[in-house]
Amino acid sequence: MIEVLDPVLLTLVVAAFLAGAVDSVVGGGGLIQIPALFAAYPGESAATLFGTNKSASVVGTANATWRYARQVAMPWRTILPAASSAFFFAYIGAAVVAWLPKESVRPLILFLLIFAAVYTLKKKDFGQSHVPAHGGHRELIYATLLGGVIGFYDGFFGPGTGSFLIFLFVRFFGFDFLHASASAKVVNVATNLAALSYFLPNGYVLPLLAAAMAVANVSGSMAGTWLALKHGSGFIRKVFLVMLGVLIVKFAWDTLAAW
Numbered sequence: 001m002i003e004v005l006d007p008v009l010l011t012l013v014v015a016a017f018l019a020g021a022v023d024s025v026v027g028g029g030g031l032i033q034i035p036a037l038f039a040a041y042p043g044e045s046a047a048t049l050f051g052t053n054k055s056a057s058v059v060g061t062a063n064a065t066w067r068y069a070r071q072v073a074m075p076w077r078t079i080l081p082a083a084s085s086a087f088f089f090a091y092i093g094a095a096v097v098a099w100l101p102k103e104s105v106r107p108l109i110l111f112l113l114i115f116a117a118v119y120t121l122k123k124k125d126f127g128q129s130h131v132p133a134h135g136g137h138r139e140l141i142y143a144t145l146l147g148g149v150i151g152f153y154d155g156f157f158g159p160g161t162g163s164f165l166i167f168l169f170v171r172f173f174g175f176d177f178l179h180a181s182a183s184a185k186v187v188n189v190a191t192n193l194a195a196l197s198y199f200l201p202n203g204y205v206l207p208l209l210a211a212a213m214a215v216a217n218v219s220g221s222m223a224g225t226w227l228a229l230k231h232g233s234g235f236i237r238k239v240f241l242v243m244l245g246v247l248i249v250k251f252a253w254d255t256l257a258a259w
Contacts, residue, residue, distance in 0.1 A: 008040045016213035020220025024064035025228045026240045027162010051199030055210035058192035060217030061185055067225040068182035079183045081143040083190035086151030090194035093155025110251040116167045117244040128233055130176040154191040160247045177233035
């Protein structure tokens with residue numbers, strides 16, 4: 001039974017709030033929420049902790065999606081094919097884990113993160129203007145491909161999914177950072193639901209903890225979305241670069257530790 005004033009619970013609630021705030025702007029909330037869960041419950045199964053994380057974060061991400069949709073003209077013709085493809089390929093990515101070690105792709109992800117950071121820094125106007133680059137069948141095909149790649153990655157590995165989505169929406173679809181962040185939330189909801197459709201039926205969740213963290217995650221997402229909408233693409237670009245820096249340090253450390 002979880003006590004309201006339990007210091008472990010309070011720590012996880014704070015972590016969920018911060019995760020919701022960061023995730024609603026540029027993604028990456030899992031870098032806060034997942035380590036906090038593993039530190040608090042070292043004896044619990046990984047699947048249960050991942051299921052609890054997804055149960056909390058999907059509510060915050062859905063809330064951020066709704067708030068963005070009220071203020072931003074959402075490019076649904078790009079988002080919906082990407083989200084549908086991401087949902088399907090998240091399943092495949094999860095299945096591949098059984099025969100391909102995650103450690104084998106970590107150096108590649110590190111390289112891609114560094115590339116995204118350098119590219120964004122070099123192009124000062126990157127993501128500042130919203131000029132959609134595709135239409136018609138090409139838009140559908142590109143969106144489906146993007147969703148498939150990101151869905152597979154999220155199911156197989158996960159960290160940095162939101163940040164990769166934002167970069168790809170800006171780079172290949174001509175979105176500004178605000179529209180890219182809003183679009184990324186819809187795809188994130190799809191991949192989270194794909195994961196939960198496995199975790200929940202199999203009982204891989206701590207329901208009371210998930211509910212408490214979900215409330216905190218939503219509160220954080222409200223704060224983060226408000227900041228993003230108020231300050232626009234320039235603010236999101238700065239937070240995006242900070243998050244890429246954090247991801248690069250984490251992946252570099254994990255890669256060195258694996259050697």
